[in-house]
Amino acid sequence: MLLQIKNLHAQINGKEILRGVNLEVKAGEVHAIMGPNGTGKSTLASVIAGREVFEVTAGEVLYNGKNLLEMPVEQRAREGIFLGFQYPVEIPGVSITNFMRTALNEVRKYHGQEPLSGAAFLARMEEKKKLVEIQSKLTNRSVNEGFSGGEKKKNEIFQMAMLEPQLAILDETDSGLDIDALRIVANGVNALRSKDNAIIVITHYQRLLDYIVPDIVHVLFDGKIVKTGGKELALELEGKGYDWIRKELETR
Amino acid sequence: MAMSSYNGILGDTKGIAGLFEHKLSTSEFKGGKAYTEIRKGAIASFLKSGFPGKEDEKWRNSDIEKFLESRFEFAEGALPADVDVDKIFACEVPDLDTWLITLLNGHYAAKNSDLRILPQGIIIGSLSRAMRDAHELVEAHLGRLVNNDKNAFAALNSALSGDGVFIYVPDNVIVEKPIQMVNVVNSESGSLFMQPRNLVILGKNSQLQLVHCDDSRDQAMHFTNAVTEFFIGDNASLDHYKMQNINDHSAVLHSGWFTLGRDSRLTTNAISLNGGFIRNENEIVLKGEGADANALGVYLVDKKQHVENHVHVSHLVPRCTSSELFKGILDDYSTAVFTGHILVARDAQKTEAYQSNRNIQLTDKARVNTQPFLEIYADDVKCSHGATVGQLDAEAMFYLKSRGIGEENAKMLLMYAFASEIVQKISILNLRERIDDMIKKRLRGELSICDQCVLHCSKPDQPIQFEIDMSKI
Numbered sequence: 001m002l003l004q005i006k007n008l009h010a011q012i013n014g015k016e017i018l019r020g021v022n023l024e025v026k027a028g029e030v031h032a033i034m035g036p037n038g039t040g041k042s043t044l045a046s047v048i049a050g051r052e053v054f055e056v057t058a059g060e061v062l063y064n065g066k067n068l069l070e071m072p073v074e075q076r077a078r079e080g081i082f083l084g085f086q087y088p089v090e091i092p093g094v095s096i097t098n099f100m101r102t103a104l105n106e107v108r109k110y111h112g113q114e115p116l117s118g119a120a121f122l123a124r125m126e127e128k129k130k131l132v133e134i135q136s137k138l139t140n141r142s143v144n145e146g147f148s149g150g151e152k153k154k155n156e157i158f159q160m161a162m163l164e165p166q167l168a169i170l171d172e173t174d175s176g177l178d179i180d181a182l183r184i185v186a187n188g189v190n191a192l193r194s195k196d197n198a199i200i201v202i203t204h205y206q207r208l209l210d211y212i213v214p215d216i217v218h219v220l221f222d223g224k225i226v227k228t229g230g231k232e233l234a235l236e237l238e239g240k241g242y243d244w245i246r247k248e249l250e251t252r
Numbered sequence: 253m254a255m256s257s258y259n260g261i262l263g264d265t266k267g268i269a270g271l272f273e274h275k276l277s278t279s280e281f282k283g284g285k286a287y288t289e290i291r292k293g294a295i296a297s298f299l300k301s302g303f304p305g306k307e308d309e310k311w312r313n314s315d316i317e318k319f320l321e322s323r324f325e326f327a328e329g330a331l332p333a334d335v336d337v338d339k340i341f342a343c344e345v346p347d348l349d350t351w352l353i354t355l356l357n358g359h360y361a362a363k364n365s366d367l368r369i370l371p372q373g374i375i376i377g378s379l380s381r382a383m384r385d386a387h388e389l390v391e392a393h394l395g396r397l398v399n400n401d402k403n404a405f406a407a408l409n410s411a412l413s414g415d416g417v418f419i420y421v422p423d424n425v426i427v428e429k430p431i432q433m434v435n436v437v438n439s440e441s442g443s444l445f446m447q448p449r450n451l452v453i454l455g456k457n458s459q460l461q462l463v464h465c466d467d468s469r470d471q472a473m474h475f476t477n478a479v480t481e482f483f484i485g486d487n488a489s490l491d492h493y494k495m496q497n498i499n500d501h502s503a504v505l506h507s508g509w510f511t512l513g514r515d516s517r518l519t520t521n522a523i524s525l526n527g528g529f530i531r532n533e534n535e536i537v538l539k540g541e542g543a544d545a546n547a548l549g550v551y552l553v554d555k556k557q558h559v560e561n562h563v564h565v566s567h568l569v570p571r572c573t574s575s576e577l578f579k580g581i582l583d584d585y586s587t588a589v590f591t592g593h594i595l596v597a598r599d600a601q602k603t604e605a606y607q608s609n610r611n612i613q614l615t616d617k618a619r620v621n622t623q624p625f626l627e628i629y630a631d632d633v634k635c636s637h638g639a640t641v642g643q644l645d646a647e648a649m650f651y652l653k654s655r656g657i658g659e660e661n662a663k664m665l666l667m668y669a670f671a672s673e674i675v676q677k678i679s680i681l682n683l684r685e686r687i688d689d690m691i692k693k694r695l696r697g698e699l700s701i702c703d704q705c706v707l708h709c710s711k712p713d714q715p716i717q718f719e720i721d722m723s724k725i
């Protein structure tokens with residue numbers, strides 16, 4: 001089992017956001033998490049990535065059998081977890097090149113590998129840029145600074161491609177993308193799918209799931225996963241919205 | 253030449269008065285009668301006010317007590333004969349082709365001749381020599397900009413300075429290569445009090461890039477009290493860079509006095525990399541319409557280091573622009589002071605003046621005192637000022653770490669990014685790369701005082717590696 005979340009509770013400023021999440025992700029799987037606004041999808045992603053503002057009050061998260069909650073943010077990343085941000089952060093003055101080189105070499109160092117040579121690094125940049133159809137000039141710029149919404153999202157996938165994570169959590173990577181960009185991003189993600197890694201996509205729209213076809217779809221509602229199904233669940237949600245789930249919960 | 257050496261407690265103004273009298277009576281002063289009169293006025297100003305203390309508004313957050321209580325040797329005479337100048341200035345950066353002016357312990361250290369006439373009539377060299385050989389130029393300018401009544405240290409410099417750098421660029425001359433002046437402090441005999449006095453004259457339509465470095469080579473407590481007067485003619489342009497990398501025990505005070513003619517341009521950029529006590533004062537007077545002045549600076553301080561930047565810009569005539577941007581990173585117990593004062597006179601309509609001081613405080617023990625100040629008497633002006641003191645952006649830290657970058661490197665990247673805004677404005681490409689490299693080293697704690705400005709390197713036959721890979725740490 002790649003990821004195992006058991007009864008996870010998390011809060012911020014005393015307000016409980018996650019209220020007992022259970023989730024299991026195996027290598028090779030693609031999961032989709034859907035759910036109304038403000039139900040805790042990004043919070044779940046943040047807690048897995050290690051954002052400190054959220055306090056975990058109960059439950060556990062195992063990653064490759066290791067206790068993830070004990071690891072600092074950077075160690076989780078080095079262990080192979082990648083978070084594609086819903087709102088990527090602008091960092092003026094830090095070039096994407098320097099950023100990625102530092103990141104990649106720290107990850108390599110963690111695994112006892114030599115740093116990539118300048119040439120090898122640049123070759124990898126070129127290859128991955130092509131994958132997400134990023135123009136060269138973007139990579140000379142500061143991280144996300146002045147990027148359009150779509151460029152920011154592409155840049156997230158570019159970083160994912162550079163780092164080749166084992167578990168990628170993509171938080172609304174499709175929002176703000178035009179049709180072409182959506183296809184490009186989806187192709188980028190699909191190119192990275194393998195039997196050894198897993199992807200969790202958080203989305204509001206079935207459209208993305210036409211391109212990145214999930215094995216399992218979950219509905220997160222009020223801090224809990226209340227429904228799990230196959231890819232047809234996403235279609236059903238697209239058609240019916242969330243009211244029927246709410247009703248189902250009430251009658252339960 | 254005999255060096256009149258004086259060794260005493262710096263704060264002992266009686267001793268300083270005695271030194272002045274002695275020099276006067278033995279006719280040791282250079283600069284002719286006219287300058288001697290200036291000296292007399294200056295020592296009177298200095299003795300009247302004495303050294304500044306905490307009660308002085310402009311020194312409220314400065315602690316120079318420790319220096320005033322220490323013993324220094326005043327070094328105003330000529331260079332000791334036994335110094336091997338070539339050896340000290342042996343290593344030159346291959347990529348930075350400059351006219352080089354070298355000062356050792358505040359004295360002009362002739363590598364070539366004392367005063368050189370370069371192509372197109374440019375004159376560079378020793379100010380004391382210029383007092384003799386270019387006296388008309390010197391007399392017309394020296395001491396004209398400095399207000400000795402307002403500035404005790406400048407007055408002391410005016411009274412006692414023995415030497416410094418003289419630069420003259422005639423009308424319509426564009427100096428193709430940067431001029432680099434390097435003051436290296438290196439003394440085996442003990443603490444030195446040095447007072448270089450520099451004079452820079454740019455004729456109309458001329459252009460100059462000037463790199464001004466203060467370096468130390470030893471770990472003793474030294475004190476440099478430097479003054480430079482800059483005359484920037486109509487439509488002339490000066491790019492001025494000040495690089496300060498001195499040891500943790502030493503002090504450098506530099507006051508720059510600038511006057512700008514019509515449509516002239518000034519950029520003065522102070523890069524303070526290391527030092528016990530650094531104080532930069534810029535007194536900028538925009539005298540001709542359309543003049544444009546930019547004062548910039550970046551300071552990186554840690555331990556108990558202290559850096560100050562004081563900028564006073566006077567808009568006296570219409571349609572001038574000025575901008576100030578100073579950025580600092582403070583670690584440990586370090587302290588920084590910024591005061592910015594923009595004066596817009598009543599007639600200075602259509603003035604644009606901007607001022608900003610931004611600081612990153614890495615610990616809660618570090619202290620920043622920042623005072624932006626606008627004094628505006630005209631009504632048609634665009635002015636803004638602002639100051640911030642903050643921490644590294646937590647969101648950005650999380651973003652960097654979420655890609656596997658550890659705390660140290662994430663901080664480094666953000667600090668470097670913060671400082672690089674100033675570095676990016678350096679117009680001399682090789683210098684920009686060199687400073688960039690020094691800043692990276694500084695942030696990693698690897699900069700030593702042996703990293704001598706742009707001039708020196710430890711291994712002369714090896715090319716300097718500009719690109720330092722942050723990720724190899």
Ligand SMILES: Nc1ncnc2c1ncn2[C@@H]1O[C@H](COP(=O)(O)OP(=O)(O)OP(=O)(O)O)[C@@H](O)[C@H]1O
Pocket residue numbers: 012013017035036037038039040041042043044053086
């Ligand atoms: N830093 C914060 N401080 C206070 N409340 C927060 C903070 N971050 C999130 N929340 C709250 O937690 C709840 C869940 O937010 P979260 O961002 O996880 O929702 P989401 O399911 O991702 O929503 P969306 O679909 O709109 O992205 C919301 O009510 C939100 O207001």
Ligand SMILES: [Mg+2]
Pocket residue numbers: 041042043086171172
């Ligand atoms: Mg969200």
